[in-house]
Amino acid sequence: MDRAVFLDRDGVINKDHGYVYQVDDFEYIEGVFDACLSLKKMGFKLAVVTNQSGIARGLYSEDDFHQLTEWMDWNFADKGVELDGIYYCPHHAQAGLGDYKCDCDCRKPKPGMLNSAAQFLNLDLASSVMVGDKRDDMLAAQAAGIQIRILVRTGKSVTDEAVHASTVVLDSIADVPDYLSSL
Template identity: 90%
Template sequence: MDRAVFLDRDGVINKDHGYVYQVDDFEYIEGVFDACLSLKKMGFKLAVVTNQSGIARGLYTEDDFHHLTEWMDWNFADKGVDLDGIYYCPHHATAGLGEYKCDCDCRKPKAGMFNSAAQFLKLDLSASVMVGDKRDDMLAAKAAGIPIRILVKTGKTATDEAIAASTMVLESIVDVPDYLASL
């Protein structure tokens, strides 16, 4: 069984401008590629876990999301970083439209995306790490049995609830490799 670092997308990998779905609006967090390369060299698999309620709300399509995700994945590969998995939730229980309006198991704060990744990538969640920017990221990781839950300040404002659900608060993903190396 392998260990992984789970990464939220908006606010961790890229700046969260709200419902980001176009390449022109996608702005990487400074140092994200080097940080992810360091994590890979430390033996972690990398899995992105992202709620995409913009799909549920009809703001963009799953095809739009896949186009942007493929571009992002190529950017990482060009920097020598292979992402091991990208998991997303297109649902929303109350604001969703049509088939996307449902109370699913995959939307954070539920653990569905983590459990899917663990099964497919053969991961030991008890040896894994979550890096996110909000409470729901921390709660989903906790529900999945992930012991190290790092809240970064590059996305949403760190609320008391998010801080309470995390095990460490760091400025950015850039600080994650050194923190994990110190454990």
């Protein structure tokens, strides 16, 4: 079985401007490509796991999300980084419209996306890592049995609850490879 670094998108890979779905609004976090390249060289698979309630709320479509995701994936490939999987949740139990209004198992803090990735990519969750910017990322990882849960300061305001659910708090994804190398 392989190990992976799970990456939340908004606040970890890109700056979280709120419901980012257009290329013009997508601004990468400084150092993300170098960090991901280092993680790949360390033997980790990379899987993006992102809640996308903007789809549920009718702010943008799944097609909009897929177009942006394809563009993002190409950007990573252009920098020599292959993303092994991209998983998203388009649902929201309260604010969702139509079929998107449901209490699913994929929306973080539930571990559905992590479990799906683990099954598809043949991952050992206990030896994998989660990098996120909020409590729900940390709780999803905890529920999936991920021991190393890294909270970064580049997204949402760091809360006491998020810190409590994390293993360590780092400034950004750029600091993750050095931290993991030190373990």
